[in-house]
Amino acid sequence: MxxxxxxxxxxxxxxxxxxxxxxxxxxxxxxxxxxxxxxxxxxxxxxSVSAKSLRTKKSGVIGVILPKISTETASRVVGGINEVVAKEDFQILLTDTELDKEKEIEYVRLLKSRHVDGIILLSTNVNDRLIQAVTETNLPFISLGQALPGFTSVVYDDYHAAVDMTNMLIQKGHEKIAFIGVGEDDPAVGVLRKNAYVNTLEKHGYAIDDRFMEVGDFSIESGYEGMKRILKRCGDQCPTAVFVVTDRMAIGAMEYLKEQGYRIPEDIAVTGIGASTMSKYVSPSLTTIQYHNKEAGRKAAELLLAQMKNQKTDDKFVQTYRLISRDSV
Amino acid sequence: MxxxxxxxxxxxxxxxxxxxxxxxxxxxxxxxxxxxxxxxxxxxxxxSVSAKSLRTKKSGVIGVILPKISTETASRVVGGINEVVAKEDFQILLTDTELDKEKEIEYVRLLKSRHVDGIILLSTNVNDRLIQAVTETNLPFISLGQALPGFTSVVYDDYHAAVDMTNMLIQKGHEKIAFIGVGEDDPAVGVLRKNAYVNTLEKHGYAIDDRFMEVGDFSIESGYEGMKRILKRCGDQCPTAVFVVTDRMAIGAMEYLKEQGYRIPEDIAVTGIGASTMSKYVSPSLTTIQYHNKEAGRKAAELLLAQMKNQKTDDKFVQTYRLISRDSV
DNA sequence: CTGAAAGCGCTTACAG
DNA sequence: CTGAAAGCGCTTACAG
Missing domain, CATH: 1.10.260.40 (lambda repressor-like DNA-binding domains)
Structure with missing residues (x-):
């Protein structure tokens, strides 16, 4: 050398x-x-990067914590982050929590010890220990996808996106709309989207029917099972539409419906959120909401870079979305 | 601190x-x-990792070079690599070439300067300058997806997979089988899969018809366009099947066929390679070949770790595959 | 079983 | 415009 x-x-x-x-x-x-x-x-x-880093306390590395690396959303976001930071010669150190909440905290500390210059966290939940761990690092930090109190966050407009989707269904004449969500420890996907659904129905004077509501775990399979359970118990007044909070679960729901001989959308309309590539190519193509993941990644990276230069940034950046009407409604 | x-x-x-x-x-x-x-x-x-690294010349970081981060294949492979290296407390430093061949070489050098302990490269091409750059790093190194002469490689059995697929089509009675491939600068996907198709047809005494062959660029769109061009010029003796070398392009081809009112598989059978999640949920579901990406990632990581401990490893590890018969044939 | 000292490869006041 | 020296936080012969 x-x-x-x-x-x-x-x-x-x-x-x-x-x-x-x-x-x-x-x-x-x-x-x-x-x-x-x-x-x-x-x-x-x-x-030598190590020598330089030892001396300057800067590493030229950005830590990114992902809930699950092998998803379309994650890879789009990382693509966006990378695009921005690569221009300033930063590298990304990726960690994957595999949906384990303890690992989120562990990785925050690990990244600190690796002298990363900043951290971007894609979280699926929000809790005090996590917040404390982040605070202790004293590092530039961006939360993406969840609003983390006290930190700069890049979030999607989950509430309004879900309101729009529900309204659209109502305008198409649906009164009995089923719902497949995820657990409420996920504020963005589990709480906001559900609240939007509930509030919108109530606003229109439609009853909220527990028999129409199910909870999945993001997997295609869980959408399939959720749909099955709803249909098993709805008897003679089954829903004419189902609002599923992720594309993957929506596709699972569609699978079950197709298997059972239901016609989509004639018998039951289905909607998702995410605008995955798949949503476009399933039959019928899925009505969904596009979040701009790559752009969110870019935005998060820009904010992190700004923080690293000691520029002040606002607390919360809400990304726009777009409803994509296709054949499943 | x-x-x-x-x-x-x-x-x-x-x-x-x-x-x-x-x-x-x-x-x-x-x-x-x-x-x-x-x-x-x-x-x-x-x-302090930098101090330790400066002193010991080990960083605890593995460099991974990806052609494109936001693909299902890449994220599965990275998931597999991560699984193995995380157990031994290694981190992954990800770089994304965005399909730019120059960047491959650049990143090899960059990773060296960052003192990574080893490199795993997912390459889409093979050339002398790349090989030289890798040689110069003098670092433990694994090539995944392409056989890189002189280096330990984890590869898929592209040739036999494509032979099996072509044979299956022939056994189903197809004689006029079209082909949509990719450029030949990609030895694994561009050359091996094509050779398998050509050789298998010849072996059965079927003529190779240039009008039935197209080249795409991995995108869904290019599959669509390739299919369109083939159908425009085949006149009154069009193919009854099309072997597409990737799922995404196959799905593009299906889109075009469906748009034009062809029935799949009655009018034209379609096959892909990759077993993407999408392949299962398109209509009709796509007959394809499953490569074990995650396992390939694990294998590559294990080999790299072994090399780092100065254990000798074989040159080439060929991963198994599985043909998945579905409704598109 | 324990410690003093050298040195890894840089950057940065400080002095000239 | 240029250099000598200190120091970043570790590990590792070496000596005891």
Whole structure:
């Protein structure tokens, strides 16, 4: 490994000067500068990141904590983050909690010990211990997807998105609308979307019927099972539409309906949220809501970079969404 | 930040001893050991990774180079890699070339300068400059998806998978089988799968018809366009089946066929490769080949870890596959 | 069983 | 415009 000392010797200068030239800090005569740059070029010298990091307390690495790496949403978000940070020569250190809440906290600490310059967290839940762990790191930090009190958050407009979807169903004449949600420890997906559904129905004077409501776990399978349970118990007054809070679960619900010979949307209309690639290619194509994940990732990265430069940022950035009407309604 | 010196002072020992206890290297009296561990626990001390890395030349980080992060294949593979390396407390540093071949080479060098302990590359092409760049790093290295001469590679059995698929089509009575592939700078997907198709047809005495063959770029859209071009020029002797080398392109092809009123599989059978989630939920469901991406990721990670411990590994590991028959044939 | 000292490869006041 | 020196937080022979 060539080091800064080697370069210094070869260029007949001190390593101080080499450092200055490489970092564009302080003066250096044109002559010396060129000589150094030429040698750097020839040798392919790259400064040791660890040494630099040890000295400057900056690592050039951004930590990203994901609930599950192998999902379309996650990879889109990471794509957006990467696009922005790569431009400023930052790398991403990815950690995957595999939906384990303890790991979220553990990774926050781990990333700190790895000297990351900032953290972006895609969380599926919000709790005090997590918040405390983040606070203790004292690091630039962005929460994406959930509003984390006290931290800059990039969130989707879950409430209004779900209101719009429910309203759309009502306007199409549906009165008995079923609902498949997720657990309420997830404020964004579990609580906001459900509240929107409930409030909108009530506003229109429709009764909330517990028999029409189910809870899944994000998986296609759980959408299938939820739909099955609803249909098993609705007797002679079954819903004419079902609002499912994620595309994957919606697709599971559609599977069950198709298996049972229901026609979509004639017998039952189905809607999702997420605008996954799949939603476009299932039959019938799924009416859903597009969140701009990649853009959210970009936004989060920009905010993190701003924080790292000590710029003040607002608390909360709400991303826009778009309802995509397709054939399942 | 608490450092090893703080811990040493608090425990009334030298930092040498603290280091030994923390790394389980060399002796330490039970008494001292307990005292140190207790203080570490209380303070939440975590050793500085940069300092450690500077000193030991090991970073505890594995570099992964991906052609495109936001794909199902990539995220499955990364999931598998992560599963294995996380157990040994390694982190993954992800880089995304966005299908830019220059970036592959650039990232190989960048990862080297970041002192990663090893590199796993998911490549879409093979060229001499890339091979040279990898050689120069002198780092443990695994190629996944492509056989890289001179390096340990984890590959899929592209050739036989494509042979099996073509044979299956032939056994179903198809004689005029169209083909949608990708560019030949991709040895695995572009060359092997195509050769298998061509050889299998020839073996059965069927002519290879250029009008039946198209090249896409992995996108759904390109499958759509490829199918369109084939159908525009086949006149009165159109194919009765089309073998598409990726699921996404196959789904594009199906879109076009459905739009034009073709029945699948009655008028034209369609097959893909990849067993994406989508392939299961499109209508009709897509006959495809399952590669075990996550397992390939695990295998690559294990081999890398083995190399890092200076264990010798074989050159080439061929992953198994499974043909999944569904409704599109 | 324990510690003093050197050194990993950088950057940054400080001095000239 | 340039350099000598200190120091970032560790680990590891070496000595006792």
């Amino acid at each position: 060539t080091t800064i000392n080697d370069i210094a010797k070869m260029a007949n200068v001190s390593r101080t000067t080499v450092s200055r030239v490489l970092n564009n800090s302080g003066y250096a005569s044109e002559d010396v500068r060129k000589r150094i740059l030429k040698i750097v070029e020839e040798t392919g010298y790259m400064p | 608490t450092t090893i010196n703080d811990i040493a002072k608090m425990a009334n020992v030298s930092r040498t001893t603290v280091s030994r206890v923390l790394n389980n290297s060399g002796y330490a009296s039970e008494d001292v050991r307990k005292r140190i561990l207790k203080i570490v626990e209380e303070t939440g001390y975590m050793p």
